Amino acid sequence: MSDPKENMALLLQSETDFGLGLLRQQNISESLAFSPLSIALALSLVHVAAKGETRDQIREALVKGSTDEQLEQHFANISAALLAAERGTEVKLANHVFTRAGFKIKQSYLDDVKKLYNAGASSLDFDNKEATAEAINNFVRENTGDHIKKIIGSDSINSDLVAVLTNALYFKADWQNKFKKDSTFKSEFFSSADSKREIDFLHASSVSRDYAENDQFQVLSLPYKDNTFALTIFLPKTRFGLTESLKTLDSATIQHLLSNVSSTSVNVQIPKWKIETKLGLEEALQSLGIKKAFDNDADLGNMADGLYVSKVTHKALIEVDEEGTKAAAATTVSISLKSAMFVMEEPKDFTADHPFFFVLSKDNHPLFVGLHH
Structure with a gap:
């Protein structure tokens, strides 16, 4: 992937493939909307955590034929380009890692996601399920212009859960x-x-x-x-x-x-x-080749040992009217302990x-x- 122009064409094709692949896994006989980019950015946070085959599968699904560095550079570049939107086009993009207080996550992981994807980190008392869900939902709400009010319920915060990797994306333009x-x-x-x-x-x-x-x-x-x-x-x-x-x-x-x-x-x-959609993506992602991350052989060792991805939730909304468009999306990846001219x-x-x-x-x-x- 040396020629920049050819390189970009391949990247655009990969991203479009990823979006189409996810689309085909859904019920296509009804209206739906989702953000392949929000999903990819949340999975990029998993990619940093992953090692070996677990990492390879995520990279191949997101940007076929790239190296780890190319994937990281690519998503960092896109994020920067989006945030540089001008002429009254408003884009918000935020990544955050919420972790269970008292559970040891490698500092090098938190440093890497901060450096690569500007991801913040907070440790929360996951035993207080309501407060944890509220903190995650507040983050999403603030970063989607108040359009996505709830992505996770307190019933999703269980004793095996150690981290929730979150991306929020908001777009508003005339x-x-x-x-x-x-x-x-x-x-x-x-x-x-x-x-x-x-x-x-x-x-x-x-x-x-x-x-x-x-x-x-x-x-x-x-x-x-x-x-x-x-x-x-x-x-x-x-x-x-x-x-x-x-x-x-x-x-x-x-x-x-x-x-x-x-x-x-x-x-x-x-x-x-106006279309609003909520998707559970575990099966869709597995059918796109991200299999290992979801099973007992998962290796998320750059974050901590003994972890796997238990759930991926995505919510999106798009509203089109005379003035322009508002669109918002949020993705959460739940990381749990293994069970264990005119x-x-x-x-x-x-x-x-x-x-x-x-x-x-x-x-x-x-x-x-x-x-x-």
Whole structure:
């Protein structure tokens, strides 16, 4: 991975693969949203703790074909780029390691996650379950603009639990081109052949927007004021073709479409939406190859001996309206003791009145992905 440009293409493809891989493990017949980046950052905290095969599997799932140093550098770079958002685009990104008071975690681990990912650390009395859950939830709430109020319940704090590795991500931005409120109208959204509902649609006619298409999808990319960030909608050309299209959609196609949008005259009609999702990711991550971390052979020896990953919880929300977008995500990884140029043309009609796939990205790095049904 020597040529920087080629290197970046590989990284973008890896991240997109990771996001698509997680998406395919979910119930894709309903709306959902999640942040592959938040999940990857929480797993990066596990990567630092892991040794041997446990570490290799995490690295391969997150950034295929990279070295440990490349993975660390990559996520440190992305974090820095996000936090440098400008023009009123607000990004919060925070990592934290909550540990059980009295349980010895290697100081070198805490130093490394601080240095690499600016992760803070707190030791809490895990025997006081309510206070522990509240401390973790407060951290998440503060770092997601109050959008994710609860990620962990006191019932998740048990006697085997020794650490909760947490990532929180918040994004809020205005569109480069806002939608006029008085253009918003109610119309039917067709979830399936036999199911439709009336919803609010944002609307703009004969406007110049970033657009691309292939045989399967019409693609509309809507930049924010800081135009390194954009929301891209992949609308299947076949009305109820989303499930079928997702079977063959790959990261190369997504990245190709993201980087080949061009200014086109479009009649835009997209839903105003809010999607909230909570996911347990243990099985999905194992099917993406992160197996060892979850079993009795796990080696998280850079943190302490005798530990494994018992649970990975993710919550995300995305809200799209006339002004812009708010999106928030949080991921917790529970670590437990082992049991033990412009031409006038006929405008393209982009009418998103049936299920579609979407990606919220920064320089084509997927921050949030999801489905709208």
